[in-house]
Amino acid sequence: MPAATxxxxxxxxxxxxxxxxxxxxxxxxxxxxxxxGINPAQMRKDLSYFGQFGKRGVGYKTSELNKNILKILGLDxxxxxAIVGAGNLGSALSGYRGLKEHRFIxxxxxxxxxxxxxxxxxxxxxxxxxxxxxxxxREGIEIAIIAVPAEAAHWVANQLVAAGLKAILNFAPxxxxxxxxxKLRNVDLSIELExxxxxxxNKDREATVENA
Amino acid sequence: MPAATxxxxxxxxxxxxxxxxxxxxxxxxxxxxxxxGINPAQMRKDLSYFGQFGKRGVGYKTSELNKNILKILGLDxxxxxAIVGAGNLGSALSGYRGLKEHRFIxxxxxxxxxxxxxxxxxxxxxxxxxxxxxxxxREGIEIAIIAVPAEAAHWVANQLVAAGLKAILNFAPxxxxxxxxxKLRNVDLSIELExxxxxxxNKDREATVENA
DNA sequence: TAGATTGTTAATCGATTAACAATC
DNA sequence: TAGATTGTTAATCGATTAACAATC
Numbered sequence: 143m144p145a146a147t148x149x150x151x152x153x154x155x156x157x158x159x160x161x162x163x164x165x166x167x168x169x170x171x172x173x174x175x176x177x178x179g180i181n182p183a184q185m186r187k188d189l190s191y192f193g194q195f196g197k198r199g200v201g202y203k204t205s206e207l208n209k210n211i212l213k214i215l216g217l218d219x220x221x222x223x224a225i226v227g228a229g230n231l232g233s234a235l236s237g238y239r240g241l242k243e244h245r246f247i248x249x250x251x252x253x254x255x256x257x258x259x260x261x262x263x264x265x266x267x268x269x270x271x272x273x274x275x276x277x278x279x280r281e282g283i284e285i286a287i288i289a290v291p292a293e294a295a296h297w298v299a300n301q302l303v304a305a306g307l308k309a310i311l312n313f314a315p316x317x318x319x320x321x322x323x324x325k326l327r328n329v330d331l332s333i334e335l336e337x338x339x340x341x342x343x344n345k346d347r348e349a350t351v352e353n354a
Numbered sequence: 355m356p357a358a359t360x361x362x363x364x365x366x367x368x369x370x371x372x373x374x375x376x377x378x379x380x381x382x383x384x385x386x387x388x389x390x391g392i393n394p395a396q397m398r399k400d401l402s403y404f405g406q407f408g409k410r411g412v413g414y415k416t417s418e419l420n421k422n423i424l425k426i427l428g429l430d431x432x433x434x435x436a437i438v439g440a441g442n443l444g445s446a447l448s449g450y451r452g453l454k455e456h457r458f459i460x461x462x463x464x465x466x467x468x469x470x471x472x473x474x475x476x477x478x479x480x481x482x483x484x485x486x487x488x489x490x491x492r493e494g495i496e497i498a499i500i501a502v503p504a505e506a507a508h509w510v511a512n513q514l515v516a517a518g519l520k521a522i523l524n525f526a527p528x529x530x531x532x533x534x535x536x537k538l539r540n541v542d543l544s545i546e547l548e549x550x551x552x553x554x555x556n557k558d559r560e561a562t563v564e565n566a
Numbered sequence: 567t568a569g570a571t572t573g574t575t576a577a578t579c580g581a582t583t584a585a586c587a588a589t590c
Numbered sequence: 591t592a593g594a595t596t597g598t599t600a601a602t603c604g605a606t607t608a609a610c611a612a613t614c
Contacts, residue, residue: 230449284554335453336361341520341521406597413595575611581603
């Protein structure tokens with residue numbers, strides 16, 4: 143199964159949730175394709191990796207399909223999340239409403255600066271990095287988000303791995319090395335901007351080539 | 355040319371910059387592959403879309419190759435960036451050191467909440483959304499980063515397009531529609547987390563399938 | 567039944583990688 | 591020259607999409 147299938151499932155799920163709200167209770171792959179910009183065959187293929195969810199000649203029940211997708215994605219229950227770094231970015235993330243809406247609960251915020259311990263990031267008390275192992279175990283945290291400066295990121299990742307975490311989302315501009323049973327995803331602001339920079343620099347040339 | 359080539363160029367560039375610092379002035383595609391985890395043929399192919407930068411039998415001059423890549427990416431000069439949203443996320447982004455290091459200069463911060471106008475986000479004065487067009491033109495801003503809540507994102511995107519911006523990086527959890535000459539890239543925290551959720555939910559099953 | 571739409575196979579498309587002639 | 595490494599072609603691999611039989 144392509145890795146991109148998972149990201150698309152998230153997109154279908156969001157679209158279905160909106161349709162549910164609009165009171166539309168049946169939808170075809172073609173209609174859903176129109177709304178998401180994803181090819182209808184692609185959508186059916188993506189679903190086919192996991193089972194059969196529609197009725198031939200009819201389509202899909204929006205709420206039923208969404209429930210199935212959420213189950214596939216492991217979103218049929220809450221996930222407890224830790225944020226590491228109580229600086230601007232950590233604060234922004236811990237206050238991000240989208241997290242709770244998608245049932246990701248910020249259950250701990252860590253910072254290595256002990257002067258921050260005991261302060262609050264939104265409603266969550268900041269803990270010292272010494273406590274990572276204890277807090278992760280006690281709270282049942284399974285996902286960590288790294289929001290520290292590049293220099294600190296690798297040390298933080300090691301601490302998180304040592305605490306038993308298997309899923310890390312990294313916002314620090316650093317290349318982290320983790321054991322292969324740990325799933326690491328990177329969000330790299332600079333690479334995003336460099337893509338835009340390339341586009342701005344080359345769009346005229348590309349347009350010319352396309353027209354030629 | 356694959357879109358992924360551009361992201362890989364960013365990675366090569368970073369690796370080359372490190373090598374320069376280490377005083378290594380020549381490198382082969384194979385060595386660079388070892389350091390980046392990217393296949394050496396891939397790297398040579400990526401470069402081949404843009405020209406010939408190496409010497410057969412020898413390799414690449416690190417500083418020369420990096421200069422060429424930076425030129426290709428449009429990183430041989432500064433880019434002025436506007437951040438929209440002076441909340442937690444906007445503040446975090448405008449204080450992000452990586453931006454200046456990569457020659458992205460935060461030249462304006464906008465917020466539609468006029469009570470914030472005149473405050474400072476780091477060293478940058480917060481402007482009202484009414485001023486977008488003027489400030490963008492005056493400062494020569496070409497890239498905008500959206501860091502507002504989902505509800506406001508589409509209105510903001512419209513304002514930015516109206517102000518003539520052609521490159522937008524969107525952190526808001528909303529699907530934006532922009533004219534096709536505008537390059538839009540999305541950073542979606544929830545999709546990242548949902549990928550991790552899928553992994554945590556299914557890794558045992560997958561491991562079993564692979565072993566079977 | 568006729569029309570519609572799924573689930574899935576087969577075809578296409580595109581991206582990655584291997585292989586190797588060119589050449590330093 | 592012999593060894594090394596590029597630049598590029600050809601082969602492979604994988605993902606997307608078209609097509610269609612199954613069936614509601």
